[in-house]
Amino acid sequence: MSTIAAKASKGPIKLGFVGLSADGWASMALGPSLLDPQVRERYRLVAIATTNETSAKASARKYSELFGHEIKAYHNVDALAADPDVEFVAISVSPAHHNNIVPKVIARGKPFFLEWQPGKGIEDTKTFAKLAREKGVESFIGVQGRQSNALKKIKRILETGTIGKLFSVNINLLFPREMNVLAPNCLERYAWVLEKDSDLNLVTALGHFLDNFTQVLGPLSRVSASGTTLFPTIFLVDNTTHEPTGKTVPSHFPDHITITGVLKDSGAWVTINLRLGHPSTPGRTQLLWEIDGEKGAVKLEDTRPMGAHINSHDPESIYLNGEKLVWSVKEDGEAFESPTPFLRSAWLEFLKGKEGGGYFMDIEEAVKHRELLQAIETSLFDGGRWIKL
Numbered sequence: 172m173s174t175i176a177a178k179a180s181k182g183p184i185k186l187g188f189v190g191l192s193a194d195g196w197a198s199m200a201l202g203p204s205l206l207d208p209q210v211r212e213r214y215r216l217v218a219i220a221t222t223n224e225t226s227a228k229a230s231a232r233k234y235s236e237l238f239g240h241e242i243k244a245y246h247n248v249d250a251l252a253a254d255p256d257v258e259f260v261a262i263s264v265s266p267a268h269h270n271n272i273v274p275k276v277i278a279r280g281k282p283f284f285l286e287w288q289p290g291k292g293i294e295d296t297k298t299f300a301k302l303a304r305e306k307g308v309e310s311f312i313g314v315q316g317r318q319s320n321a322l323k324k325i326k327r328i329l330e331t332g333t334i335g336k337l338f339s340v341n342i343n344l345l346f347p348r349e350m351n352v353l354a355p356n357c358l359e360r361y362a363w364v365l366e367k368d369s370d371l372n373l374v375t376a377l378g379h380f381l382d383n384f385t386q387v388l389g390p391l392s393r394v395s396a397s398g399t400t401l402f403p404t405i406f407l408v409d410n411t412t413h414e415p416t417g418k419t420v421p422s423h424f425p426d427h428i429t430i431t432g433v434l435k436d437s438g439a440w441v442t443i444n445l446r447l448g449h450p451s452t453p454g455r456t457q458l459l460w461e462i463d464g465e466k467g468a469v470k471l472e473d474t475r476p477m478g479a480h481i482n483s484h485d486p487e488s489i490y491l492n493g494e495k496l497v498w499s500v501k502e503d504g505e506a507f508e509s510p511t512p513f514l515r516s517a518w519l520e521f522l523k524g525k526e527g528g529g530y531f532m533d534i535e536e537a538v539k540h541r542e543l544l545q546a547i548e549t550s551l552f553d554g555g556r557w558i559k560l
Contacts, residue, residue, distance in 0.1 A: 186205070188260075189272055207515045218251050269299075282311070284311045287378055312532040316481045316513065317532070319481055322386065328491065339463045341442050374547050381543065391435060391560055395550050397550075398429065402447075404419050429442065454474075457476065467491065470490040473488065
């Protein structure tokens with residue numbers, strides 16, 4: 172039994188949270204997921220750390236009211252990690268700051284959750300993995316899309332051989348303009364992402380979807396990528412109104428990318444088209460994922476805005492050989508319509524530990540996943556050169 176599973180068997184895991192403040196993904200999704208009744212039975216939020224004393228106290232007050240018990244406020248990561256009441260540390264801050272936080276948590280021997288992407292660059296991810304391995308610390312990386320029951324259904328269909336030997340996979344994804352991240356519009360609070368050396372770009376953003384892809388279809392044996400820039404100038408917009416501020420930033424990264432590859436297990440040909448910045452007008456493709464086999468085909472489709480984000484809601488339609496499949500909660504489980512159930516499932520899976528069959532990404536898997544993304548990015552800037560994985 173893993174350390175975290177052993178602790179969980181004795182009662183709720185006492186959680187300290189770095190970065191649970193007033194806005195951002197942590198407050199919009201991770202915080203609410205901890206309020207889910209099933210999660211509250213297994214985790215107890217006991218401490219919060221933010222960048223300054225004022226925001227830490229404000230956040231602690233807010234969540235003390237929501238959870239109905241007192242939560243400690245820290246503005247020092249070392250102090251939170253050293254708190255004997257904290258058994259597990261969740262970290263959701265800019266990847267640029269991970270290197271100042273994760274090693275301190277590992278040094279204290281505390282298991283940790285780390286939001287994707289883990290570290291600014293792949294070398295950070297490798298360092299965290301090495302430190303965790305040496306210290307025997309368990310980890311959990313925030314790519315909750317693999318909890319999708321729709322994807323599990325697709326995987327079952329493929330494993331039964333219903334469509335026969337895989338021949339090809341074609342995927343068309345849209346990250347729409349309404350996201351206001353990357354291009355052509357970007358919220359002012361995310362302007363730092365647009366810096367040339369931020370190591371955050373369209374490929375790293377694809378990390379969530381590519382984890383879904385590999386969980387369903389297995390690894391790629393080789394990969395190539397090419398792209399173009401349709402939005403050379405990025406307009407910064409107000410964080411609240413989303414109106415233009417008049418400020419602009421030059422683009423340093425392609426906003427339209429095509430990834431081609433070959434599946435390791437089946438030899439099937441893969442094409443992924445990723446588009447950024449198109450407005451979500453009626454009829455525009457958000458997600459189209461076609462898997463063709465010798466005996467048939469599976470198709471996933473979502474026409475809703477943000478439909479490509481399977482880590483936030485399950486695809487609205489699944490087709491087998493042209494026939495739309497009826498969703499059965501009894502057979503297929505819940506169809507998730509918001510990030511909360513994805514995260515609920517992920518929090519609970521972590522408590523099983525890897526030895527107990529827990530279905531989650533740890534820091535060792537994150538290294539392998541970032542190697543795939545690095546290969547794609549290398550090819551993208553090297554004329555589409557094929558890279559063996």
